[in-house]
Amino acid sequence: KRGGRGAQLILPLTTPWNEGNLCLAFRHNMAGHHVGMLQVTVLPSGVDADHHLGQWARKR
Structure with missing residues (x-):
């Protein structure tokens, strides 16, 4: 978050999506x-948040 700018999308996982x-x-x-x-x-x-299951990241 450079300059305090950023975005976050949170999608709750509920049954049956939280199994498997x-x-x-x-x-x-x-771009830019x-x-x-x-x-x-x-x-x-x-x-x-410090013990998450996995993370994917990509730099420009």
Whole structure:
């Protein structure tokens, strides 16, 4: 978050989606000199953000 700018999308996982494997598909476009990093984190309910299951990241 450079300059305090950033965005966050939170999608709650509820039954039956919280059991077994999960696939997330999305498109993204990162353009411009001001773009930093895109991060996708899996954080189950009740789990501390420091102990997340996995993360995917991409720099411009």
